[in-house]
Amino acid sequence: MKQRVRAILITPDNTMLLMKRIRPGTDPYWVFVGGGVEDSDATREDALLREVREEIAGEAEIVRLLHQLENPMGETEYFYLARITQWNFDDKTGPEFQRDDRGEYLLDEIPLTNEALTAVNPLPEEITHVLHTALERGDLPTTL
Template sequence: MIECVRAVLLTPADRLLLIRRTWPGGVPYWTLPGGHVEPDDRDLRAALSREVCEETGGVPDILGRLLTFDDTHQRDHVYLARIARWSESGRTGPEIDDPDHGTYQLDEIAHASAALSPLPLLPEAVATFLQRTAAAGQDLAVLADPTVP
């Protein structure tokens, strides 16, 4: 099973930093920064830091794990992190550099039902989790488990 990491990134304005993916000829959707754990990553948090840096040009302050979910091919570990700064020019990696992969636009979105409900946010498990917590007015920091590696 492929191991993946994703970050629910909170900006200084307490908004979510998401990636708007647009594929050539495809329908745009939003997703969390993250990706596959590589063999040379020390652990899940190191993989997450690397992925966030590649995809946002910023450094995350990882607060803890929010959830883990599986599908038929991969296991996703979703962490909560704060990000103070990000940079379009600091982004790296094959997905950013190859125009055949489409565009990866960074968007700040409110953690509120009205802002999240109309977005095609993937994966669906993350969308459901964020919509549920927004509707309940839950503080994501309270839900993050800092003891999970």
């Protein structure tokens, strides 16, 4: 079974980086930076750091595993809370950016608040609910 890793990337400005996806025939939606764990990745954490480098030319520091879930394809997805201080979306290198059939990818920076999270409603819905609950309880630091 394939494993996937995703980063909840918190910036020094108390914002979160999300990938906005625009595909023909579909309403825009937001997802967390990340992707599949490859055989060449020593650990899930190494895979996540590789994905952050590929997708946003960023360097992240993993804080902790926040949540895991099984997606509709039967894959396990691991969501990590991470700090990020530098990134450059113009320097992205991931293979998905080379394909014309994948639609557009835009990097959005949103405030780390329930209101902002509701406005974009990232996928999958389960992690959005986890983030809302964590923010309401104060379990998710608003600044890392």
